Amino acid sequence: MRGTTRTVAVAAMSAVALLAAGCGSGGSEPEATTEAKTGGEITVRGCNPENPLVPSNTTETCGGNVIDAVFSKLVHYNAETAKPEMEIAESIETTDNQNFTVKLKSGWKFHDGTDIKAKNFVDAWNYAAYGPNAQSSGYFMEPIEGFGDTQCAGTANPDDPCEGFTPKSETLSGLAVVDDTTFTIKTTEKVANLPVRLGYSAFAPLPDAFFADPAAFGDKPIGSGPYKLDSWTKEQSIELSKFADYAGDFGGKVDKISFKIYQDADSAYNDVLANNLDITDEIPASALIDDKYKTDLPDRNAQKETGVIQTVTVAPVKVDPDLADPKLRQAISMAIDRETIIKQIFNNTRVPATGWVSPVVDGYKADVCGEYCVYDAAKAKALYDEAGGFKGDKITLSYNADAAHKEWTEATCNSIKQALGVECVATGVVDFATFRTEIGERKMKGLFRTGWQMDYPSIENFLAPIFATGSSSNDGDYSNPAFDKLLTEAAAETDAAASNAKYQEAEALLTQDMPSIPMWYGKTTMGWSDKVTGVKITAFGTIDFSSVSVK
Structure with missing residues (x-):
């Protein structure tokens, strides 16, 4: 299970720009060229x-x-x-x-x-x-x-x-x-x-x-x-180098791979433009606007729908009881204008989430989250009031500051504030390691960004590792015996359709409890220097190192 940092946008766009105009759409993954050769070295963005x-x-x-x-x-x-x-x-x-x-x-x-x-x-x-x-x-x-x-x-x-x-x-x-x-x-x-x-x-x-x-x-x-x-x-x-005695069918073409660790997506992108970095798997929002990255990197960019979902998780009740009421969580979710955020900050390189399972896997069911994942300020405020409102001073939405999360978290807080009239503050944590440590030690209060890159192509992988009682990626300490029972029953089914139906029943329970808020499904966008060719994005949103080569 991989709690992903791969949200491919960072930016010079403020949360105030949430309601500003924007346009553009994503591209598609190009075919590999015939310029490939074996050997050489490449550098890629790391964290x-x-x-x-x-x-x-x-x-x-x-x-x-x-x-x-x-x-x-x-x-x-x-x-x-x-x-x-x-x-x-x-x-x-x-x-x-x-x-x-x-x-x-x-x-x-x-x-x-x-x-x-x-x-x-x-x-x-x-x-x-x-x-x-x-x-x-x-x-x-x-x-x-x-x-x-x-x-x-x-x-x-x-x-x-x-x-x-x-x-x-x-x-x-x-x-x-x-x-x-x-x-x-x-x-x-x-x-x-x-x-x-x-x-x-x-x-x-x-x-x-x-x-x-x-x-x-x-x-x-x-x-x-x-x-x-x-x-x-x-x-x-x-630093990695090719293993000469690798016996498999999935080896790479290049001799060496260097993961250069960056603190933000802009720096990595600028290094790609300057040919100081060969591949980045994050495109900053400043380059997404009007598809600027396509002009900056003609024939050197790719985009693909992947098994990735971005969510906002609610801190465990023992850590922060102010967000314990499911109705309050549902109201917050309904107060988030996903479509506008995706349009203005991600330049339509995301798809609004309607549930907790990615559309790329067998068993996906649309609109599981129902009205709670559809922006409606009036309904959100009514539900918020019905829940008694937020009792704390302000809602915090934390994110790791070394990747592309600042602008969308600020925009999300701005949307929540406008719809519900409650103070919401996007709060950056220095880097991913520190961010995950605070979550793991149950020191993170309020809301915090979470993402999921599928480990294997199954509806089960979007549910059991994240929401089963006691599972290690269950950052919100969610526990529902009925949910756990359905997972067990689904795993025992020998018929794929029957198994998927049980998993779908389990996912539906998340709607009533709202342990996390679905935000959007992933499209991974990458860019590369003019030194490499054959760059492909896997179904998991990662670089396919078996296909990359130096020109």
């Missing part, structure tokens, strides 16, 4: 990872973009369609959606030269699941039998649920190594889409070297992907 680079502890895109280049998984997602394709796995077979046999391809090695074996998957998943290891993606192992026995419980310290507690087991009973190239998975309940999930980074294998020193590993991980990490200079850059 500060929240945590050390361990696959099972990376749940955001700053680290995730690096992880995806450095680690291969059992399954690879097609860059164009997100369709699962076998990578390290030779096969993943089941007859009952509860017992799975995984066979590995031969010839795969880690970057330290050691062979990738079945035990490297089993050991990695056991480490992720074991509660005292506190891995943010550990709950991805929850469907596997024995997960509950690896968890901590029964302590009085909410900040350390493992204090004074030792789980019953350090390993998952549902995992078993058969031989060097085969292992089995048994889930507690039927999980029809388990093979689809196994392409997510939490399921990457880990070499024996990881377990010798996990802390050191996080600063210079030993992966299994087409690129290996050479160095990480904190706050500055992350």
